Amino acid sequence: MTSLSRRSFVTGLSALGAAPLLPKHSHADGTQAVLRATTSTAQLTPEGFPRTDVWAYAQKGAGSVPGPEIRVKAGERVTRRLLNELPQSTAVHWHGIRIDNAMDGAAPLTQDPVPTGGTFDYDFVCPDPGTYWYHSHNRSREQVARGLAGPLIVEDVEPWLGLPGAATRELTLVLDDWLLNEDGSIVEGRWDDLHAAAHAGRMGNTGTVNGQSFPGFSLRPAERVRLRMINVATDRIMPISLPGLSSTLVALDGHPVAPRKLEVLELAPAQRADIVVDAPVTSTEMTNLVVDTGRGNQVEFASFNIEGEPVQRSGEDVRPLPSWKTLPTLDLATAQNQPLLMEGGAMRGMVEATYQGEKMDFRELTSRGMAWAFNGVAHGMGEPMFEARLGRTVRMEVTNRSAFPHGIHVHGHHFTVLSRNSVPDPHKDVRDTVLIQADETVEIAFVADNPGKWMIHCHMLSHQASGMMGWFKVN
Numbered sequence: 067m068t069s070l071s072r073r074s075f076v077t078g079l080s081a082l083g084a085a086p087l088l089p090k091h092s093h094a095d096g097t098q099a100v101l102r103a104t105t106s107t108a109q110l111t112p113e114g115f116p117r118t119d120v121w122a123y124a125q126k127g128a129g130s131v132p133g134p135e136i137r138v139k140a141g142e143r144v145t146r147r148l149l150n151e152l153p154q155s156t157a158v159h160w161h162g163i164r165i166d167n168a169m170d171g172a173a174p175l176t177q178d179p180v181p182t183g184g185t186f187d188y189d190f191v192c193p194d195p196g197t198y199w200y201h202s203h204n205r206s207r208e209q210v211a212r213g214l215a216g217p218l219i220v221e222d223v224e225p226w227l228g229l230p231g232a233a234t235r236e237l238t239l240v241l242d243d244w245l246l247n248e249d250g251s252i253v254e255g256r257w258d259d260l261h262a263a264a265h266a267g268r269m270g271n272t273g274t275v276n277g278q279s280f281p282g283f284s285l286r287p288a289e290r291v292r293l294r295m296i297n298v299a300t301d302r303i304m305p306i307s308l309p310g311l312s313s314t315l316v317a318l319d320g321h322p323v324a325p326r327k328l329e330v331l332e333l334a335p336a337q338r339a340d341i342v343v344d345a346p347v348t349s350t351e352m353t354n355l356v357v358d359t360g361r362g363n364q365v366e367f368a369s370f371n372i373e374g375e376p377v378q379r380s381g382e383d384v385r386p387l388p389s390w391k392t393l394p395t396l397d398l399a400t401a402q403n404q405p406l407l408m409e410g411g412a413m414r415g416m417v418e419a420t421y422q423g424e425k426m427d428f429r430e431l432t433s434r435g436m437a438w439a440f441n442g443v444a445h446g447m448g449e450p451m452f453e454a455r456l457g458r459t460v461r462m463e464v465t466n467r468s469a470f471p472h473g474i475h476v477h478g479h480h481f482t483v484l485s486r487n488s489v490p491d492p493h494k495d496v497r498d499t500v501l502i503q504a505d506e507t508v509e510i511a512f513v514a515d516n517p518g519k520w521m522i523h524c525h526m527l528s529h530q531a532s533g534m535m536g537w538f539k540v541n
């Protein structure tokens with residue numbers, strides 16, 4: 067809406083022979099396109115239970131969790147003036163967008179955090195269609211846990227919905243995991259809990275979909291729907307199943323894949339998956355979205371009620387999403403090799419690592435709040451892990467020598483998963499966040515085609531804060 071009205075306004079002006087003097091962050095009517103980070107409340111628990119004080123994004127009116135869905139078409143621009151109404155500094159990261167470095171929101175590497183009462187103008191193009199999200203990138207372990215996350219949907223330029231074999235509509239499902247007290251309030255003061263951080267991270271006790279506890283969605287019999295699923299939890303890996311719905315994976319982290327059938331979808335924090343589901347043909351069944359929370363617990367996060375008039379479906383095979391032509395081609399023959407070794411955490415620890423330029427043993431590291439390291443450096447924000455020339459292919463062999471899985475996220479680039487434990491990956495999925503199991507080695511590669519300073523970190527935000535953090539430079 068913004069860009070369209072802006073474009074017609076600008077065209078109107080130039081038709082009059084005037085230079086378009088439109089301020090960057092304005093709508094055609096002169097109002098600011100804002101994104102407020104603010105305090106709010108949300109009904110995270112079932113109706114009748116107390117509401118929860120949250121930190122939330124808002125465009126108009128009160129803040130909501132998740133934040134308002136921002137939608138643009140591929141190639142279009144997002145412009146938002148962040149207004150910080152929180153009691154803490156903040157910054158917004160547009161997760162997965164191959165963005166201009168200055169707009170990446172990766173405080174303090176690409177911008178200073180925005181203080182209380184301050185503003186920052188985000189203005190960037192979304193080159194790639196797909197399911198993305200935005201979230202706080204300052205004290206994110208606390209700020210994302212308090213609710214600062216929302217969906218960012220980049221639509222295909224050519225329509226897919228409604229074509230033979232495609233879905234007829236889509237739903238965005240933002241999955242979250244909250245740690246709440248019995249009175250509904252967020253468990254405070256455990257942001258720096260090193261015990262949790264040295265294990266699987268800060269696990270919640272309340273699952274939500276789109277900010278609601280066990281919401282119901284209705285599907286018509288035989289209806290085919292595209293689910294855009296986003297895991298915004300700080301630390302919880304969600305193995306998701308949709309028993310009773312026939313599920314076909316069509317995209318991962320925004321990138322289309324050749325449609326493949328799915329029993330369980332393992333969604334790590336920050337990962338997204340687009341799933342096409344077929345509702346059963348009869349209207350009596352109710353089915354659930356189930357998350358496996360470990361130790362045999364299957365938690366129902368949402369329900370799907372099959373009701374209403376059956377849909378006449380055209381074409382049985384799921385139609386692939388339109389292919390995406392904007393990624394540069396890997397040149398593995400001349401690639402720069404960058405091993406990334408992950409160590410630390412409970413059970414195994416590590417002998418020593420460098421933290422803030424000083425070498426120290428594991429006990430000393432933990433006394434500084436550090437439990438993890440990348441290539442022997444804990445929370446390496448000083449020097450880059452490596453530098454790459456613009457256009458060079460970078461191949462990273464990422465080895466997990468710890469006892470826990472990690473979801474590694476590379477900023478500003480999309481990488482191809484080449485192999486797992488030396489076995490070539492049959493799918494060669496393109497992603498921005500990859501889950502690496504204990505003792506697993508995953509080989510990824512990308513073309514370093516985006517100049518600037520880019521973070522690499524574990525997206526279990528407790529792990530990120532306690533050491534699994536570094537950056538690289540492209541120039």
Ligand code: C2O
Pocket residue numbers: 159161172201203336475477521523525
């Ligand atoms: Cu989703 Cu560095 O972040």
Ligand code: CU
Pocket residue numbers: 471472473524525526529530534
């Ligand atoms: Cu991790």
